[in-house]
Amino acid sequence: MSNRIVNRKAPKKGADFYETPRDAILKLLENESFDGGISEPACGKGAISRVMIEKGYRVNSSDLFSYGYGKPGVDFLVSKKKVDNLITNPPFNLALEFTKQATSLTMRKVALLMRIQFLEGKERGEFFKHTPPRESMSSAKESLVTKRRLT
Numbered sequence: 001m002s003n004r005i006v007n008r009k010a011p012k013k014g015a016d017f018y019e020t021p022r023d024a025i026l027k028l029l030e031n032e033s034f035d036g037g038i039s040e041p042a043c044g045k046g047a048i049s050r051v052m053i054e055k056g057y058r059v060n061s062s063d064l065f066s067y068g069y070g071k072p073g074v075d076f077l078v079s080k081k082k083v084d085n086l087i088t089n090p091p092f093n094l095a096l097e098f099t100k101q102a103t104s105l106t107m108r109k110v111a112l113l114m115r116i117q118f119l120e121g122k123e124r125g126e127f128f129k130h131t132p133p134r135e136s137m138s139s140a141k142e143s144l145v146t147k148r149r150l151t
C-alpha cells in the first residue's frame with residue numbers, strides 16, 4: 001500500500017462523507033445483536049465503530065480516506081477478506097457496489113445504515129430479487145437496512 005493512498009485526505013467532494021447519528025446506531029442495537037467480530041470498512045471518523053466498541057463488540061475499522069480513525073487507504077470494493085459481521089453507512093453513490101461486496105464477504109450479518117431511498121430503483125430492485133433484506137427499520141434521523149447473508 002503506498003503512502004500516497006494511506007495519507008490521502010478525503011476530498012471535499014467525492015468521498016460522500018456523512019457521519020451516522022448515534023441514535024441510529026443505538027436503534028440498530030435495540031433490534032439486532034451480532035455474534036463474532038464486526039467490520040466497519042468505511043469508518044470515517046468512527047461514529048459507528050465507537051458505539052459498537054462501547055457496547056462491547058470487537059471492531060475492525062478502515063476507510064479509503066484518512067479521517068484520523070481506523071486504518072486508512074483500504075478500498076473496500078477490492079477487498080477479499082471474509083468477515084463475521086459488517087456494519088457500515090456506505091457512500092451513497094457507491095451503495096449498491098458496497099452492498100454486493102458486503103454480502104459476498106460476510107459470513108453472518110450485514111447491517112447498512114443509509115437512506116431509505118436505497119430500497120427503490122430498478123438496478124437495486126434486481127439485486128433485491130435475489131438478495132432481499134431480511135429486515136428494514138427506520139429511526140427518526142436515519143433509515144436502516146439490515147440483512148443476513150443469503151447462502
Ligand SMILES: C[S@@+](CC[C@H](N)C(=O)[O-])C[C@H]1O[C@@H](n2cnc3c(N)ncnc32)[C@H](O)[C@@H]1O
Nearest residue numbers: 017018019020042043044047064075076089091
Ligand atoms: C457516509 S460516510 C460514513 C462514515 C461512517 N461509516 C459513519 O457512519 O459515520 C461514507 C464513508 O465511505 C468512505 N469510502 C468511500 N469510498 C470508499 C471505498 N471504496 N472503500 C472504503 N471506504 C470508502 C468515505 O471516505 C466515507 O468515510
